[in-house]
C-alpha cells in the first residue's frame with residue numbers, strides 16, 4: 001500500500017492537459033493501485049493522476065457503487081441538469097455548488113487497455129465529469145463564476161495557513 005502525496009491548487013500540473021496513457025502494463029496497474037490507496041486514505045470518491053503530480057489522462061473512482069479505472073477518459077454523452085455540492089482533494093475539499101448534467105456517459109480504457117462505456121447519473125455522473133476535467137487540466141472551481149471562485153480559493157488558502 002502506497003499513499004502518494006496529493007497535489008494541491010495552484011500547482012501547475014493541475015492546469016495542464018494530460019498526456020495519453022499508452023502503456024497498459026504492470027507499471028500502470030501499480031500506479032492505479034497507489035491511486036486507489038491515496039484516494040481511500042484521503043476519503044475521496046475519485047482521484048486523477050494530476051492530483052499526484054502526474055501529467056497523465058488517468059483516473060480512479062469508487063462512488064455510488066461504481067468502482068473503475070479510466071485511462072484516456074472522455075465524456076461522450078450528457079443529459080439533464082443537476083445542482084449539487086462538490087469538492088476536490090486538491091482544493092482541501094472546500095465545497096461549492098456546481099451545476100452539471102444529471103447523466104453522463106464515460107468512454108475510457110481499463111488497466112488492460114480495453115475500451116468501455118459506462119453510464120451514470122447523479123453523484124457518480126458528477127464524479128465522471130469532475131475526474132475527466134482533471135485529465136483536461138480543469139478544476140471544479142473553473143466552473144464557478146469568478147467571484148465565487150475567488151471566495152473559495154481564499155477560504156482554501158486560509159485553511160492551509162491554519163494547519
Ligand SMILES: [Zn+2]
Nearest residue numbers: 087088089090
Ligand atoms: Zn478533484
